[in-house]
Amino acid sequence: MKKLGYILFVGVIATICILPVAVMPWQTEKAVGNEQLASFPELRKEDGSFNTGILNEFSDYFADHFGLRHEMITLNDQLTGTVLKTLDSSSVLLGKDDWLFYKSTLADYTGAEPFTARQSYAAAHVLGLMQEYCEENGIGFCFTIAPNKNSLYGGQMPARYTAASVRNAQLLQQQMEQQNVRYVDLFKTLSDHEEQLYYRRDSHWNMRAHSWQHRLC
Known part of the structure; x- marks a missing residue:
């Protein structure tokens, strides 16, 4: 029984980790607000030389395009706002009755x-x-x-x-x-x-x- 519970726990964690990648090919990610999403990196630069920053650029691309991105961001904001009474933001402050104020x-x-x-x-x-x-x-x-x-x-x-x-x-x-x-x-x-x-x-x-x-x- 204990082993079964362990297997189920690992399975749930693995599903959560794999799901954003699995649905990525079928998801059309669009920018929200003023954000600019990173483009898919090119293997070579305009001058024909190898793009040495391709791994960093791909990391930026994945961070902007992984599956269910906006749904996860929305869920995170709802949890932090409801449970912790704060916002995961460096610029916005959560006040009473869900009022928002600039921290600046x-x-x-x-x-x-x-x-x-x-x-x-x-x-x-x-x-x-x-x-x-x-x-x-x-x-x-x-x-x-x-x-x-x-x-x-x-x-x-x-x-x-x-x-x-x-x-x-x-x-x-x-x-x-x-x-x-x-x-x-x-x-x-x-x-x-x-x-x-x-x-x-x-x-x-x-x-x-x-x-x-x-x-x-």
Whole structure:
């Protein structure tokens, strides 16, 4: 009985390992999103010499084209998201209720990299020069900042991250007010809006948020 169980276990593992290769000839793999799939490597280069990197190129090709690739990636994301409450991603953070946020916005959200007084002054000064140039040429000038998604929906961020009391946008706004730079505060306007203005699983504003921006500017 013990031997039979061992055989079944080995058989299942072997099937899982062989299946992606076995179905590969019948699977038409297409790129998803902006990814570019590796092409099948050539034995020789354009100049006729032997392609010494053929093994590495074939490894890249197989990684992009093995059978059931997208199904396995989807299953892995579902398991890590449901069981571990995280994502196997270097750029995306899983928040509450399956909200997604860019990890690149964490430093601003937590206040880990605040502007110095010199940086905020210099940024506002440059904007002031831009405003002056526009006005001299009969062009209206209005500056605004598109709020990061977690700036408006911090309640959907994982509890392990604490929002900063003062963020870089606020430091810059203080300098713009001192230097008379025309500015529209979308943070306050959009945060006061009852409707959801960002897509839950996307970093972009929805159409309602866009319409509010155009009205204000």
